[in-house]
Amino acid sequence: MGQRRPWEVEDGLWEQIAPLLPVVERHFRYPGRKRLDDRRVLNGILFVLYTGVPWEFLPQELEYGSGSTCWRRLRDWQEAGVWRALHELLLAELRAADLLDFSRAAVDGSHVRAMKGGERTGPSPVDRGRTGSKHHVITDAHGIPLAATLTGGNQHDVTQLMPLVHAVPPVKGKRGRPRRRPTTLYADRGYDYDVYRRRLQHLGIRPVIARRGTEHGSGLSIHRWVVEAAFALLHHFRRLRTRWEIQDDLHQAFLTLGCAIICWRRLKTTLD
Structure with missing residues (x-):
């Protein structure tokens, strides 16, 4: 062969x-x-x-x-929910192998050009108003994507913070109740709103969010870089660098499938 x-x-x-x-x-x-x-x-x-x-x-x-x-x-x-089920299954296997760390999580958003328009697109403020979409990702402490969502390019990151947190599935893999909430969540200045800090605290999550107007060099990047690494892995898939699908559910399918493949690679590499 x-x-x-x-x-x-x-x-x-x-x-x-x-x-x-x-x-x-x-x-x-x-x-x-x-x-x-x-x-x-x-x-x-x-x-x-x-x-x-x-x-x-x-x-x-x-x-x-x-x-x-x-x-x-x-x-x-x-x-049929195949891609979501696959992602959830692989997250459970990672947790069973002690490769998933819920002690910390990080969130961020990334713009992509939407060449054909469609639902969940909008004028991108970072791309001269061209039509675009945003990928929003939350990762564990190791940069493993726990959930990824799609919005229009004109959506502010902070508006998707709670939907993203709620998109994390209940992850099995160990005895007892499934885990879906990180202990601490790290985010950049774009998420600096006290109302969202309170909402996270209500869920039992400790928010660590950079303050607007403060100097750079807060040290939070040592925990937040993992989400940037996750975006780099996702956008290694060329179909995710630019959105070509008019139907938003099909681009979401590719996004979820990409997350699942990243999980599979981490599981396979560590256990081989």
């Missing part, structure tokens, strides 16, 4: 994904064309995520199916 390409699903990851995929019954009286193998189609979806190539340019010689087939399967699996 030839060397596995970076975007092709390895056996260990496929074992995690396969049970999450919805079963599609084939009609025997009017079977139609045989459904393409799910693993091949997933390779096609990951090829687009990694390379950023348009769906219609998906190379047919790779035998991953047509771009339209991969697009529909991405949409159907997003609607």
Whole structure:
């Protein structure tokens, strides 16, 4: 066998994904064309995520199916909650292996250009008012993405702080109740509003947020850099550097899938 390409699903990851995929019954009286193998189609979806190539340019010689087939399967699996379930499953495995640290968390947002518009886009204040979106991410103390959300490019980061905190799933993996709240949350000056500090405290989270008007060099960056590292990993996937999807749920699907792959890499690298 030839060397596995970076975007092709390895056996260990496929074992995690396969049970999450919805079963599609084939009609025997009017079977139609045989459904393409799910693993091949997933390779096609990951090829687009990694390379950023348009769906219609998906190379047919790779035998991953047509771009339209991969697009529909991405949409159907997003609607079935597959990507969210995969991310949550891998977070639980990380926690079971003592690789997830809820003692600290960090949040931030990052702008991306939205080339075709669509829902959850808006004029970006950091890109001369061009249409864009924002990725919002919360990570654990090691930079593992716990949740990622999508908004318009004109949304202020702080307005998404609480939705992002609430987007963290209950993470199993250890005896007792699942964990979903970090002990301490670090954020930059964009989140400096006392009302949000109180909301975090109400959830039992200690906010450590830089104050506006103070000199740089507060030392908080030694805890906040992990979220920047998470963005670097996410935007290594070329499909996440620029938003091409008009449908916001499809871009969210790529964003969640990217988080899951980062979790899988961390789990695999540490346990190998």
